[in-house]
Amino acid sequence: MKSLITGIDGFVGSHLTSLLLGRGDEVGGTFHYDPDLKLLGDLAGRVKTYNLDVRDREQVASVLEQFRPDRIFHLAAIAFVPVSFENPHLVFEVNLFGTINLCDCLLETGLKAKTLFVSTAEVYGSVNPEDLPLTEEDRPAPTNPYAVSKLAAEMMSAQYVRHHGMEIVRVRPFNHTGPGQSPKFVCSDFAKQIAEIEAGAREPVMRVGNLESRRDLSDVRDIVRAYVMALDKCEGNGEVYNLGSERSYLIRDVLDMLLNMSDAKIKVERDPEKMRPSDTPDIYGDCAKFRAATGWRPERTFRETLADTLDYWRRSVKGD
């Protein structure tokens, strides 16, 4: 099986690579932000990689022609919400037009690669507490340009199923974290600060944003396993599936769990810079549809996820 991962240099891409190589797949990947493929570490030598800007249609076609994948995991995207407020145009070019390029090039090259389109639970946007847990039937009402771009791309990919018979599975993962995640995201941010404090690289004060929101948090390794199962077991008929832990964690509790894993004495301080303007108070999903289709269930405990994330930063701070 030849599996192509767009955005192999990202946090999720690196975990997916490890899983696919373990299954014996021949893995190809496209990178854009990190030509050094740091997150892949030793795995980098075992994959074919291509420098690709998904906004460039000819480059996309060329990668497909060269690697000729049986399967594609389309992860390449700008996923950090604040960027989408600063530069919505860029976020649409990458997230929406990058997806259109990929689909168009698949048609053009005649490759019959079954494709996973990774959307986001952010598409649900502002939710009423009585609608929780969210199912795929709940109406998307995105509240930031990132979520709009993903919803548009999600809908466009369904058009390629409808009009061209392409095989596409669409997933809406809720938040996921784990080793290697950018410290722009909350769990990784907390873990990194603790690791730096432990190493004496920072004063013993944690800077935090809103601790009162609740998020559906999963382990990235459970999520990438779900991605593979999605292509293994779901029909490529454009159905969309929620993916998550089916419960929400109070961010304050996440912080406490991490602090309890450390012997350092740490003070916690509010940082207004880290507050988001339109923070959703609580969100979690219902993944019954995906569980029924694939038999997937999360295997890691959340404590394990946080411990591994903290260990990742401890090693990273030491320069390992």
Place this chain on the structure above:
Amino acid sequence: MNYRESYDIFGCCGILFNHESPRRGLEFVTRKVTDGAAKIKLGLAKELRLGNLESKRDWGFAGDYVKAMWAMLQQDEPDDYVVSSGETHSIRELVELAFGYLDLDYKKYVVQDPKFYRPAEVHLLLGNPAKAKKKLGWEPEVTFEGLVKMMVESDLELLRKKHGIT
């Protein structure tokens, strides 16, 4: 909506169902039909080839719809509105009206051509303009029949001028 919520921009979404007028492009079915019927009436064409006659649409007069757009911007708060006639008519009804207005029997001229069938056709479109009517006080003035008549008359006139037919 994102710009409205995040930056307090006075932005409204007008969700407008099909709106037509004599200025419609010839590639749209309403104008294709009124132009086609007028051509046949004047002896400039012998038939009109169309796709699925059973598809239904919610058609209104563009002139009425721009009034709704203007009214949205006169409100104290920005909001989103569906603008539609609230009626649905089939392509067949459109054809019957347009040809009937010219005293022609459409069955003699209209040919259904699979070439014009759409792969994933939307079979029925029908909007509910209740919110626009209630909050904007908007009321369409041109009926479906009036719209078809207006477009047929306009096409007849245009073709007569173009071909020097009196």
